[in-house]
Amino acid sequence: MIKKMAIVGGTHGNEFTGVYLLEKLKQELSIEQVEIDYLLANPKAFNAVKRYIDRDLNRCFKLEDLANTDLIGYENQRAKELNQWLGPKGNAKTDFIIDLHTSTAPMGINLVLIKADPFHLRLVDYVQQRLDDVTITWEDLPDHHFLMSIADKHMLIEVGATPQGVLRQDVFEKTEATVHCIAEFIELYNGNKLPKPSDSVEVYKYFDVAYLPQNKQGETIGMVHKNIQDRDFLPLKKGEPIFKLFNGKQIYYNGEDCYISFINEAAYYDEKKAFSMSKKILIDIKI
Amino acid sequence: MIKKMAIVGGTHGNEFTGVYLLEKLKQELSIEQVEIDYLLANPKAFNAVKRYIDRDLNRCFKLEDLANTDLIGYENQRAKELNQWLGPKGNAKTDFIIDLHTSTAPMGINLVLIKADPFHLRLVDYVQQRLDDVTITWEDLPDHHFLMSIADKHMLIEVGATPQGVLRQDVFEKTEATVHCIAEFIELYNGNKLPKPSDSVEVYKYFDVAYLPQNKQGETIGMVHKNIQDRDFLPLKKGEPIFKLFNGKQIYYNGEDCYISFINEAAYYDEKKAFSMSKKILIDIKI
Helix, strand or coil, X not given: CCCEEEEEEXXXXXXXXXXXXHHHHHHHCCECCEEEEEEECCHHHHHHCCCCCCCCHHHCCCHHHHHCCCCCCHHHHHHHXXXXXXXXXXXXXXXXXXXXXXXXXXXXXXXXXXXXXXXXXXXXXXXXHHCCCEEEEECCCCCCCCHHHHCCEEEEEEEECCCCCXXXXXXXXXXXXXXXXXXXXXXXXXXXXXXXXXCEEEEEEEEEEEECCECCCCCECEEECCCCCCCCCEEECCCCEEEEECCCCEEECCCCCEEEECCCCHHHHHHCEEEEEEEEEEEECCC | CCCEEEEEECCCCCCHHHHHHHHHHHHHCCECCEEEEEEECCHHHHHHCXXXXXXXXXXXXXXXXXXXXXXXXXXXXXXXXXXXXXXXXXXXXCCEEEEEEEXXXXXXXXXXXXXXXXXXXXXXXXXXXXXXXXXXXXXXXXCCCCHHHHCCEEEEEEEECCCCCCCCHHXXXXXXXXXXXXXXXXXXXXXXXXXXXCCEEXXXXXXXXXXXXXXXXXXXXXXXCCCCCCCCCEEECCCCEEEEECCCCEEECCCCCXXXXXXXXXXXXXXXXXXXXEEEEEEECCC
């Protein structure tokens, strides 16, 4: 039974969609027997129109980091506050967290799993059966660093494409529809009235990230190749061009066949990342 | 005769295209008998991945502001330095400035005039006859505030769509092609070998800006309507929906028929601007 739920926006301060949608949901959303909190996660970064002030807030929620009082900076402090309000992680007073994100890549509606248990698989399946353009990714890490990992049950919604610091109606409405669909699922789940799920669900399981081409000094010497630009969730095969260097040369993909996403994502540039790599797998939904 | 020219990138620190293109042009560009300077205009903002630190640098070049020693902050200081190096405005040692910009709106290649004299009209006509997807706008203000106004002759290139803080190959290559085309024009101009121009050129003359819907407290209460999103340089007619409020209502355009651009531009949000309005006019090219 889900009794307490939190909807979180602005975990990244320059992703406006979640922040403005929170206000709308506050007025309009209700789920029978569920208490809903609405939370602007990183108000300082939102006011500065930056992803973060000192450290990416959505990387601060490992148990180890939450317990580490030596970690300084705004987001490390804020993570501990949020963990107190919503958590504590491992024994949280919040049963379910939705965290609202956007991407500068054309990701459509991307649902991010950090647990592939029956509850979460049924949830993503429920949404995918009801909305268009829904993909599911799975980041399978022990003691995950995401904010939503505070709660035992959770969903990260990543919608794109939109530039940072912009509200696009299409992205706003896709995010809104996704939240309403999840709310519907929760009401049915609480009432033990969930419909029969699909037999299985197709999941993009993250395994690695590719970096922008750099020289020995770590300076960027090229960019994402137009061959892969805007090709999120499509396959990448060995031998395809992935980078165009400023000197005119091309760099070809030399790894195993995979699916790529977050291609040329603005938020990736601080670490000089270029795109994410995943394997497409089919997971049976056991109920 | 154009003898000294400057190519400027990073006037806005989060517009990466110009900054990286500068390095490439340094290696590859040459114009007979022309000395070319390459200049990263706002290095502090580039390092911070922000449009500006204290004030939009591309608004700091009115003669009045350049002479005003009371104006504080990084960009006001930087404007005075740039004016010394490239100018001084009104009697500049630099004959021609190209300033490289990007937009989050799908502007294609947009050439921005602040003077519609025969030289500049021939220049934009030359580029438009040779490259695809070129539009021309004209901001007719006395004592313009743009950086490029330091030099008597100049061109601002605005290419989009790209998110801020991202390098897209398509946007990069369009910008590069435009610079090469302008370089070709300058070589022909210096050699008195310019081809006969078109009889006239179609120009979007800027006349006003629209603001995002706000309540009495100045808080944003809606967003750009999907009816106009990504419709840059297309006509807007009275009665069309332009904003969608968070409460579900639509706001309709009530002004005179016009053409709109910079629609939902990320850089507009700090002043809560939503789009630019222009009249399409035909200007004869007299030679």
